[in-house]
Amino acid sequence: MGTKQIVRFCLALTISAAMLLEITAPHMAMADAAQRAKSTLLNDKSEPTKIISTQVKNTPTLKLDSHVASMTKKRTIKARFKLPKGTDIKKISWTYGGKPLSEWKSYKNRGYNGAPFITVTQVKAEHAEVTASINFGLTYGTENLAEPSLQRPLYASLMGTYELAAVVNGKTVAQAPIKLVPYDSFRTYDELKPEIDAITAQAAQKNDRYIKTLSIGKSVEGRDIYMTVVAKDQATIDKYQNVTHPAMLNDPAKLENDIQSGAFGDYQVPIWINNIHPNEAPGFDAIINYFKTMALDKNVTYKTTLSNGKSSTVTLNMDDALEHVFFLFLYTENPDGRVHTERYNAEYFDLNRDNSYQTQPETRSITEQIAKWSPISFLDLHGFDKNFLIEPTTPPHDPNIEYDLLMDNMVEQAKAMGEAGIANTKYDYYHIPYEEHRKTVENPKYVSKGTSSGWDDASPAYTAVFAMHHGAMGHTLETPESNEESTKALYYSVAAATDFVMQKKEKLFLNQLKVYERGINNIDDRSVDRYLVNAKNQVIGRPRHGNENFFLSITFCRSIKVFKKIRWKPIG
Incomplete structure (x- = not known):
């Protein structure tokens, strides 16, 4: 030319x-x-004003059997306190955050117009001690805060820690705080770093695992984007960054040979666990929960279903896992979105559409780290799909990706995640768009309960697809709901992915090295062509336009x- x-x-x-x-x-x-x-x-004036109440000094403590109430799970909290002498139990009233319980209205008809979702029952006095049941109902009339009828940010107006108080003649006679959250695992962005630090300090006393948290960049509004690295030890990270990863980039063929011959010795590969849309809240919280497990626990046990249909129980030992893998926990790519309960960043960009152009500071921070670490598995935790969606995707596919080296393993890992996700929760179905599309092509009469078209990976604008360009098995996971159950589904999916990578580490890593080998040698392997089809599902292969090689010479x-x-x- x-x-x-x-x-x-x-x-x-x-x-x-x-x-x-x-x-x-x-x-x-x-x-x-x-x-x-x-x-x-x-x-919107229909929303109640969030009241921040201060504790009344020198007031007896209201003893509670729980200090957390959920908006998505009915819960009764048992309360008891000493009844002041001469007090008529019938004159006791109750407030929460300084407001009578009758004013804590449930959401109905697009406003807080329903019956109170906090009530008190079974108020009794015996030997000068009062007992009562404080009942927290479903604030929004549903266990799923991702219901289409709800405006997702609504719950942010009610979140907080408020004083529950027993009041007699306008005087508080006992009180205690109760935290009101969307679901039990929910954390705000401001709670993230203190919890990371507390877990890290506890781990330092309990075991010698390597844990390092750093800010990899700033959001539009100046908040830190936190990433935590968890590994067996410092030597694991040093070898990967100074030896393994440079070899991947510069001479992957030699590294393949050294691994197969045993000359390379022990090595670990990175699993990246990610969240982009913080209003899809379970992803954020599942990452923290799994980090806590990897930092502190000896084992995680979960149920699954094997390929032969038989139920099985897997016990994943954390120390064994860290002999094979290490973890990159990116709690959320979008701190501002977590603060404002928004999908978008503060500039109203969807960061999961920005990886190609990288116009936003958050996206640039993430893509830089993906290039730095080249994870073998990239799990992007999202919501919401009522049928629990786990990638890989339907066509059209990105012709730049080496699907013959990735797709079979991605399908297998997706099945492992899906089986664990439904075996340990109330959900009974998950689907893989790639498989649903394949079934519809093979059998035109097949009726998919999930997604069989229109969920593609044709563009690296999506973060998981961008990771695939680095040889990662890139998965977006879409949970059915916004609640504790979907948080659990993601948690056990990540555990199953960990086990999958552990069991197949060498095969998966050698395949990833083949991706890099093809890149260095400018190889246009025809094995990729069968994955690239047109709208009629006819194989068209890479668009070479008469050239021998799809890639630039x-x-x-x-x-x-x-x-x-x-x-x-x-x-x-």
Whole structure:
């Protein structure tokens, strides 16, 4: 290709990029509309004002058997306190956050107009001690805060720790705090770092696992994006960063040979656990829960179903796991979204559409780390799909990805995650879009309960797909609900993925090294072609346009330097 042809080609690319930027203009208008919608929501007078009450000094403590109430699970908290002398039990009233319980209305008809979701029953006095049952019902009339009828950010207006108080004639006679949360595992962004630090300190006393938390960047509003690395020891990380990963990038074929011969010795591979959309809340909390397990526990035991249909129990030993893998916990890519209970970042960008252009600071931080670590498995925890979706995806597929080296293992890992996810929760079904599409092609009469089309990985704009470009098994997981049960489904899915990588580490890593080997040698392997189909499900392969090799030749890449040296004159 001559210099003039290169210039024409690159001009065409420039014009295409400009056209793409024009196409994105409507999204900016959508962002403005979303901002207006947010303002309307926050100013909605139908929502109760969040009251921050202070504890009344020198007041006896109300003894409770629990200090956490959930918006999505009915719970009765037992309370007891000493009845002041001369007090008539019938005159006791109850407040929460300084408001009578009758004012804590449930959500109904697009406002807090329903019956109170906090009530008191079975108030009794015996030997001057009062006992009572404090009943917390379903604040939104459902166990699922992702119900389509709900505006997802609503629960943020009620979250908080409030004083439950027994009151007689306007005087508080006993009180104690109860934290009101969407579900038990829910944490705010501000609670994240203190909990990480507390777990890390506890682990230091309990075992000698390597735990390091760092900020890999800042959000638009200046909040830290935290990542925690958990490994067997410092030597694990040192070898990976200084020996293994450089070998992957520079001479993967030699590394393959050294691993197969045993010359490379012990090695560990990284599993990355990620959350992007913090309003899809269970992902954030499942990551913290699993980090706590990896930091502190000896084992995690879970149920699953084997490929032969038989039920099984797996006991995953944490020390054994860390002999084979280490973990990268990215709690949320979008701290501002967690604070504001939003899917988008503070600039109203969906970060899971930004990995190609990397326009946002959060995306740039994440993509830099993916390149730094090249995880073997990348699990992106999302919601919500009523049928519990686990990738890989349907066509169309990205022709740049080496599917023949990734797809079979991704399907197998997805099945392992799905089986564990449903065996340990109330859910009884999960689906893999890639498999659903395959079944519909093989049998036109097949009726899918899940997603069999329109859930593709054609673009690396999606974070899990971007990770696949680095040889990772990239999975997006979409849970059915926003509650504790979906948090558990993700937790056990991650545990099953851990076991899967442990059991098949060498095979998986050698496949990942093949991805890098093809890249270094500019290999266009025809084995990929069968995964690339058109809308009629006809195999079309990579779009080579008459060329022998789909990828740019090394000669062309060098010629780009000529294009860069050309001096451009302004038009007009």
